[in-house]
Amino acid sequence: MARLSLRRAACAAAVLCVSMGANAALFEDDEARRAILDLRQRVETMRVQSEGAAQRASEQNARSVLELQSQIEALRADLARMTGQNEQLAKTVSDLQQRQSTVDDRLKKSEPSQVAVDGREFTADPREKSDFDAALGVFRAGQFAQAQTAFAEFVKRYPQSGYNPSALFWLGNAQYATRNYNEAIANFRSMLSLAPDHAKAPEAVLSIANCQIELKDTRAARRTLEDLVKAYPQSEAAQAGRERLSRLK
Structure with a gap:
């Protein structure tokens, strides 16, 4: 009887070890899955964030390009206006010089x-x-x-x-x-x-x-x-x- 009991106890212990090993393996697989899922979630998040950042950067670049073009057009308009003003000023100066020359000629003609x-x-x-x-x-x-x-x-x-x-x-x-x-x-x-x-x-x-x-x-x-x-x-x-x-x- 004593021997039978020892055998049973040994068998029970063996079954318990096997069961614990199986449970440990199952626990390790779940952890791995969660780690993989977590990693995938992180990768997806990073991808979404990266795409969002790229989209925002693209939109910002587009706005910057539009603003730059607007500034260029404004500068061109200012340059055209200044060119027109310079041309008008040059014409005014030329007219004044011509008038002065005419006056000088008249004065010379009237001087003794x-x-x-x-x-x-x-x-x-x-x-x-x-x-x-x-x-x-x-x-x-x-x-x-x-x-x-x-x-x-x-x-x-x-x-x-x-x-x-x-x-x-x-x-x-x-x-x-x-x-x-x-x-x-x-x-x-x-x-x-x-x-x-x-x-x-x-x-x-x-x-x-x-x-x-x-x-x-x-x-x-x-x-x-x-x-x-x-x-x-x-x-x-x-x-x-x-x-x-x-x-x-």
């Missing part, structure tokens, strides 16, 4: 300048010079009556002009040409009184003698020619005066 006539230098206004040149042009064109009027008006308009000695000389010549001998003599004498050292002074004296000859005043013409030879002995007019003196009776 240094001129030289018959060996005499003086300052004259542009208008003054223009009027004298115009009157002289009329005389040289052979329009003596018109030249007489032009020079007479010039002397009246510019009483202090440096042109006046020359103007009086040509006025006297225009009057001589139109046979206004007494008026011519008066203007030649005015010219000599104003500028006795004038380059055309000898010619003016000779012209006075010519007027006197035309007026049949031979005695006065002789005195005038003698004064010419005495005052301007080396001049061509004096040489002509000597020849005329020899022919006067």
